Amino acid sequence: MDERKRESIVAYLRRRMAEFGIEPQDIASSIAADQERMRSVRYRDAFGHTWDGEGAPPQWVVQATSAGQSLEHFSINGKPTQESAKRDGVDWRNDPFAGTRLATQKAERLGVA
Structure with a gap:
């Protein structure tokens, strides 16, 4: 973003903040509260x-x-969950679709083949 656009946006935001009576400290405390809430998620x-x-x-x-x-x-x-660990231990030798066109197309889409 060029400097003129940035200054224009900053001026607009300051005008709107003054219009609604919002102080920079209000924004800072709101951001801090959001960050605290997100840390607890x-x-x-x-x-x-x-x-x-x-x-x-x-x-x-x-x-x-x-x-x-x-x-x-x-x-x-x-x-990692236990469920993902179970998937890693799958024995693909017994795959009924191994070597078929279906298996090849899926592997090609995934970038495996």
């Missing part, structure tokens, strides 16, 4: 819904778990 779905794991689970967690999804699937701590 333990679970997140693809739509951005979050949950800290405390209290009653929100509706999106209830729906996902009742549909058979593991709660650890939504964990944002980055630790």
Whole structure:
């Protein structure tokens, strides 16, 4: 972004802040509160819904778990789950589609072949 555009945007934001009575400290405290809230988040779905794991689970967690999804699937701590470890141990020698066109096309799309 060039300097003139940046200055124009800054001036616009300052005008709007003055219009609504918003002080820079208000924005700083709001950002700090959001960052604190995000640090406490333990679970997140693809739509951005979050949950800290405390209290009653929100509706999106209830729906996902009742549909058979593991709660650890939504964990944002980055630790591998037991489910992914099970997948690594699959014996592909008994794959009924091995060597067929179906297996080849999928491998080509994934960039494996």
